[in-house]
Amino acid sequence: MIDPSTGQPYLPTPAYFLGCFDIYDREETLGEELAKFDPNNPTDREILILNYSLSKRWKITHRQKFALYKSLEEALQDGSYDFQALLEHGCQEYSSLPCGWDTMNNPRAFFEDIYRLATTLWADDLKKAETEDQSTWDYI
Template structure:
């Protein structure tokens, strides 16, 4: 048995882009972009609101997916050489864009993901506990 991707029959591969993909406003500048442009991702209070509303609000992910994502994020955070800024770099040929210029050069991309990790521990607490109590080898 294996944990499957939502909506497709393929093995789930954790990717920390799940946590910031909701901030991509490409082709949604007037809707999602307008929602997000009022927030400054470098402001602690704004960042907490952004993370709770957009990074941790997944209806399509099960508690097992969330557990795997948080575990994967913890591994990246423990790697002092991992460059979180590269996750916010968008090639001009890509169909992606961030809501404000601050997103392209965050003051501390690592701190942004540390906040995601801390808030995930809080917001998903029961789901993470439930998943941790299971034998992950049978997923």
């Protein structure tokens, strides 16, 4: 699929849901804001997901949501998918998650919650995309 805003291939993975938590060069702003929440606490986790991962500020099309949702669905269906690896910081990368996220107790639960909430919040967009003829979508 082609990302209409960039003209580049859109190949989403579950990691896309974490981009909003990248505090690289924003430790004093976003980092401090996110430090108030514990991603191991189900209540805090839901706030994080609703206010960041699935926020309306995140502008993507219904087709992109569908593709992203489906990539997460596939990962969750794979019992061996390594969600922990998505949280690990690469020394050569210009990104970082909040302190302690790399030792989250149950990364799969975090992504299960994203899926559960996206199923509800994105229901209209997902339904719209699902009813379209996907063979007419712009693909690479």
